[in-house]
């Protein structure tokens with residue numbers, strides 16, 4: 001690792017961290033498994049038995065349910081071992097997900113995973129907290145400032161937010177299908193969904209390796225099979241009314257949408273989701289700061305833009321909004337919560353925002369459309385062939 005406290009205090013031998021690859025699973029089949037360890041005397045200790053259901057085949061037409069949130073962290077029921085009590089909503093979010101687990105197929109934790117910040121035993125605390133979830137559905141993560149940032153180590157931001165971990169713990173404790181574990185961007189499919197996961201702690205601007213990856217991920221999906229195209233990143237590369245961004249006058253991470261909006265538009269990304277800001281906000285479908293639809297809840301046909309959602313309120317202390325009202329912000333919530341997407345089929349998607357305190361839906365919308373709506377040309381989404389050509 002890269003510095004203190006990760007390299008100095010709070011360290012203990014993590015033991016062994018195993019990664020198993022289960023190949024050629026039949027889709028939709030339930031598998032039971034347990035984990036074992038061989039002791040020095042050649043006897044074995046075994047965990048209890050767990051179960052998981054193998055994913056649907058790519059493009060499969062069935063109900064598929066995805067939970068997405070950022071910045072959850074961990075907590076204890078009695079508050080005993082949390083030294084800074086920074087993630088007050090974490091246990092509520094975990095509880096809601098565990099209670100609803102039968103109705104969840106895959107989870108994305110969009111950066112700022114456990115806020116260990118160099119105190120490594122807190123990763124064990126976090127993985128114990130999410131064990132009921134991560135042992136039965138895919139628990140996918142993206143990288144945030146609290147996993148990666150450290151001066152002089154190649155992170156895009158030179159701050160000390162990772163407490164010296166510089167990404168080592170995140171890339172060791174969790175498996176992600178990245179080409180290079182140091183660079184946390186990847187693509188993954190689930191049934192009718194394609195997810196393109198960016199790494200905001202590495203440069204994403206045009207001309208970079210990551211930019212090429214993002215374009216390839218968005219361009220290579222067959223929308224007839226996987227119509228639901230979701231872009232994920234930890235910091236807000238799109239739009240946010242969080243006070244910190246509003247004070248900068250950018251309403252986003254600087255150079256975010258300026259760099260990526262032409263890709264989102266060209267490849268018709270449906271929803272772009274972020275964490276980092278500890279609140280919830282949803283925009284209109286938007287391109288270049290202009291709403292491309294007046295509808296707020298039931299989108300039919302082409303969106304003509306991308307809906308941007310900040311969902312970073314899963315646990316960490318809430319961050320306030322600006323009092324300025326923009327034209328693009330449709331719903332804001334200063335509370336803990338998470339998002340659930342339900343694809344009913346290739347033409348119908350339900351988006352829900354739920355509060356962690358009660359699991360109830362406080363914001364929602366639907367998208368209904370055909371494949372031809374995805375093919376339709378909108379502003380800047382098709383090559384500019386003109387009458388003159």
Ligand SMILES: [Fe+2]
Nearest residue numbers: 112144145276
């Ligand atoms: Fe963050």
